[in-house]
Every structure is written in structure tokens, then in C-alpha cells.
Amino acid sequence: MxxxxxxxxxxxxxxxxxxxxxxxxxxxxxxxxxxxxxxxxxxxxxxxxxxxxxxxxxxxxxxxxxxxxxxxxxxxxxxxxxLLLPAAPLGRHRVRALSHAIAMDIHPICNMGVAAHVMQITGAGEEARGAWMRKFIGEGLHAFERMLDHPSTAAYCHGDGPTMADVCLVPQVYNAERWGVELASMPRVSAIAERCRALPAFAAAHPDAVKPA
Incomplete structure (x- = not known):
């Protein structure tokens, strides 16, 4: 390449x-x-x-x-x-569906520009931003937790190795923790995220590992 x-x-x-x-x-x-x-x-x-x-x-x-x-x-x-997308069509669909649930449903309404506009139109400042983030990240991850109640969920979101679904989940969990989203009621999400974070590929990509000096 x-x-x-x-x-x-x-x-x-x-x-x-x-x-x-x-x-x-x-x-x-x-x-x-x-x-x-x-x-x-x-x-x-x-x-x-x-x-x-x-x-x-x-x-x-x-x-x-x-x-x-x-x-x-x-x-x-x-x-x-x-490694990132399974070979079987049904597996590829499931990994894509899980990935899209985060990247296309949670992320777009919780990005920096949207949150800034919410603050502007409400005049409520950081309080509004935090409430917005907690609501939509929390609801989205609760739905994701239910999606993980599936026979193909194993050590990771789909099977015994990380896929694109895990690649999407870990950054979203980072954001959830940053904004104070309650994760105790999401045991699958939490366990998978922790398992991923222990892998060198995930650890080296963490924001704290790449933050400019």
C-alpha cells in the first residue's frame, strides 16, 4: 500500500x-x-x-x-x-448494523457542532450540552446493549475477535465516560469495552496516547 x-x-x-x-x-x-x-x-x-x-x-x-x-x-x-468484517454475509450485516447504530445514530447528534448549536439556541451553556450528551449517548448505548443480546456476541461484539463494531464501540464508551453516562446497567458494553482496551491496538489509539503535547 x-x-x-x-x-x-x-x-x-x-x-x-x-x-x-x-x-x-x-x-x-x-x-x-x-x-x-x-x-x-x-x-x-x-x-x-x-x-x-x-x-x-x-x-x-x-x-x-x-x-x-x-x-x-x-x-x-x-x-x-x-479481522474487521466477517466473511459470512449475515456476520457482515450484523457487524455493520452494530457499527451503524453508533456511527449513524448516536454520533451525528452528539458531535461538537450539534452540541454547540444546542447551547446557542437554548442559552443554557454547559448544563444543556451535558444533558444532551447524557440523554442521547445513554439511550443509544442502552439500545446497543440490547443488540448484544444475541448468539453471535462472545468475547467481543461479534465473535471472539474485535471487528468494526468494537472499533466503533470503544470510542463511544470513552465519550460516555467523559460526559458522565451511567454504564453500570450495560454489563455487555462495559465488559467488551474493557476487553478491547487491554489490546495494544486499542491502547495505542486512545486519545490520551495521541494527544499533542
Missing amino acids: SEIVLYDYWRSSASYRVRIALNLLGLPHSSVSVNLLDHSHRSEAHLQRNPQGLVPVLGVGEVMLTQSLAIIEYLAETQRSE
């Missing part, structure tokens, strides 16, 4: 997913920080990489890839790896 460059932000959930996937596949890469707080993602240089002005972007040679799940599936396909 050509040289890989990840344009990301240390606390971005979507970036965290791609970091884990790259690590699990053992793909060497360099990283370029795109600071969301100083609006570097809206710079002309970054908009050339991604017209949406979002992170992550994965540069593979001259090609710029966007959208975290599309990036992860591209990596799984080009590396011919069943």
Missing part, C-alpha cells in the same frame, strides 16, 4: 475508530493533527482534502479517503482481512 497519512483530531470519535483499525491491521502511518478547536478543519487546505470539513481523512498516496466507516471497510477490503 502507498504511504498512509491520517489527518485527525485526538479527541474525535471518528478519528479514534480509524486509528484503532490501522493498528489492528498493522498498517504503518503518519499522523497530522487537525485542530477542531481553532477551526483548522475549515481551512482551505483541509477543505481540499475533505469538502465537508470533517475528520478523519486518510491519505493513501494521492488519494484522500473520508468517512470513518467507509475508510475502515476500504482498509478491510484492500488488506483482504476478515
